[in-house]
Structure formats: structure tokens, C-alpha cells
Amino acid sequence: MKPENLHRALREWEIHDRLPPRFQERVWQRIAREEAQTLINPWSLFSNWLGQLLARPSMAVSYLVLLLFSGLLAGYWQARVEQTHTLEQLGSRYVQMLDPYHTQH
């Protein structure tokens, strides 16, 4: 193809398809994201990761439920340990009150 034909074809070429909605805004967002990532800021990396992770409702709900149950379990376990310890201590003190020869083992 001759160069003058190519130039003519390009001049006459028109795009009739419509751009997707908010095309321009998305392009700018992508540019901004790419620029931010090039700085390699750990905080923003974490922030982005968190944003992507918790953007899905199923993940957000799972996260909330997991943390709630972890808290409940830790509280239950800690209370059990402490309750057992207190009861053992009180039992030992009861024996100490009654037995003048009692020594702690």
C-alpha cells in the first residue's frame, strides 16, 4: 500500500462504537493506581490488599465471624484456666487453715 493511500485511510477511519460508562474516570484511576504502586509503600500495599480482600461481602462476613469466634474461644479458655486456678488456690487455702503442719507442694 502506498503511503498516501494509508494516510487517506487513516483520515477517513472513524470509530462508531460508544465508550463504556465512566471510561475516562477508570483510566485515570488505573493510572493513579499504577503510579502509587511504583512507590512500593507497604502501607498502601496493605491498604489495597485489604480493600480488595474485604470488598467481597462473603469475605467480610467470614472475617467478622472468625474474629468474633476467636475472641469468644480465647475468653472461654482464659476464664477456664483462671477459674480452675482460683478454685485450686481456695482449696489449698482451706487445707492450710485446718492443718498447722500443711506445707505447699
Place this chain on the structure above:
Amino acid sequence: MRRPWVILIAGIAAALLGYFAFYFAGTAQSRAMSREQEPELAWLKKEFHLNDAEFARISEMHSSYLSGCAERCHRIDERNQQLKQLLGATNTVTPEIDKLLSDAAKLRAECHKQMLQHFYEVSRTMPPEQGRRYLAWVQERTILPDSHQDMQDMHH
């Protein structure tokens, strides 16, 4: 962009809330017991499932026993003090040391007898099953001798 952070903080808050809710609920009983005037007796009531009448009777026995016990403890302290002085002054078993050791052994036997008597009275005040359990528990920690397995092992 704020929404993930809100969810993150809500998760941490939920975990803390769950932790403290279960922790405070789970330790409520022992905290209440520790606040009692005599936590040891409150423990006894809970551990051996005593009703109020049984508990009141056992509390009376307990006070009565402790008054006698204080007097015996005073005598034990006196004997120990005397023995300490005698042991520091000699390197042989003198007749005084011998007598003091015999007295200490008698006093110990007297203490154990009184204590055992108290245990039996307390156990009889409890419901039969709990009484048996109480006796086994308390004898294990007071009257019954410790295991001397370590000493036996050393001799062999």
C-alpha cells in the same frame, strides 16, 4: 476506601467484645467467691454442693475448730523455737532434744487427731456421697503421708 477499615476495626471490636464477655461470664463465680468474707468456706460450699443449712452448721464447726487450732499452733511454734535453740547449741542428741522431739511428735499426733475428728464431723454434715468425697479429698492432703518413693529409690 473507608469501608475495609471500618470492617477491620469492627472485627477487632467483635473479637474483644467476645473475649471479655466470655471471660467475665466464666470467672463470675470465682470472683464472687473471692469477695466473700471467708472465700475458703464459700469454695467448700460450692465444691461439695452444700445447702444453706449444711453450710451454716459447717461454718460453726469450722470456727470452733479454728479457735482450738490457734492454741495448738501457738504450742507448735513454742516447741519449734525451743528445738531450734537446742539444736544450735549442740552436735549430739541430748536428753532435752530427745524429750522435745517426743513432745513435738505427741503434739503432732494430737493435732492430727483433732483435725481428723473435725473432718469426720464435717463429712457427716454433708450429703453422704459428698461427705465421702470430702473425706477422701481432705485426707489425701493432710493425714495421709506423702509418697516416700524417692527415698526408697535412693536406697536401692
